[in-house]
Amino acid sequence: MADWITACKLADIEAEGVIRFDHGGRTYAIYRSPSDEVFCTDGLCTHEAIHLADGLVMDYEIECPKHSGAFDYRTGEALRMPPCVNLKTYRAETDGTDVRVCL
Template sequence: MSDTWIEVCAADEIDEEDVIRFDHAGRTFAVYRSPEDTYHATDGLCTHEKIHLADGLVMDHVIECPKHNGRFNYKTGEAKGAPVCVDLKTYPVKVESGTVFIGL
């Protein structure tokens, strides 16, 4: 598992079926809350043209890039087809005492 757990935000700061951007140590991530109230994290930039995914739309378990509509499953990082063909890296997430942590 991961070396370090980094605090992201309070669990209720992310709406259900939504995403926020989280920057840490010069890197950028996207942290998601699914419709089933589970939390997930991926790299923050689309693998197509380095656009911040947190400006995109979450529908069910899919994040869609705001620029060119590249789609990824944010639970697995899987690219869902053109124009994206490279998967997103995912990161472990845990929620403790109402706070979301990302494992880096």
Template sequence: MTNWIDACGADDIEEEDVIRFDHEGRTFAIYRSPDDNYFCTDGLCSHEQVHLADGLVMDHTIECPKHNGQFDYRSGEALRAPVCVNLATYPVKVEGDRVLIEI
């Protein structure tokens, strides 16, 4: 069963940036794109479990801070080695000034 979780304020994330959100023993990365949309993926890189919230958001990609592997954070698709396994993504909605994710 899925439910919507209040993750953060909409202004907690700068444009073209990412923050970490931890919930019930799981960790997520929440992104704000340059066109002001919000997205959510698993927090840890699928290569070596480094948190993506320390990485670099460029356009619609997130780059892992350890080995520079890249994902499209909208789809979770792995774009550049050494990442090969896609990230799980989660639905996001903004209600008022809050960002909610469905997990």
């Protein structure tokens, strides 16, 4: 059974930005889209386990800081090599000023 966890405040994430969230021994990335929606994926690139929160967010993409691979953070789809394995995604929502993720 999945649990909803309060991860951060919406204000903690810049517009079109990403932050790292660690919980239960795992790392996640939480994104704030251009339309102020929130999304959550695994926090490590599927190519070489680099923290995606150190990457660049452009529109609905996160670019890995090491080899410039890219993912659509809404779906987890690998968009640009070298990653060829998609990211796992998790439901995310805002609850007032809080961001919650379903893990």
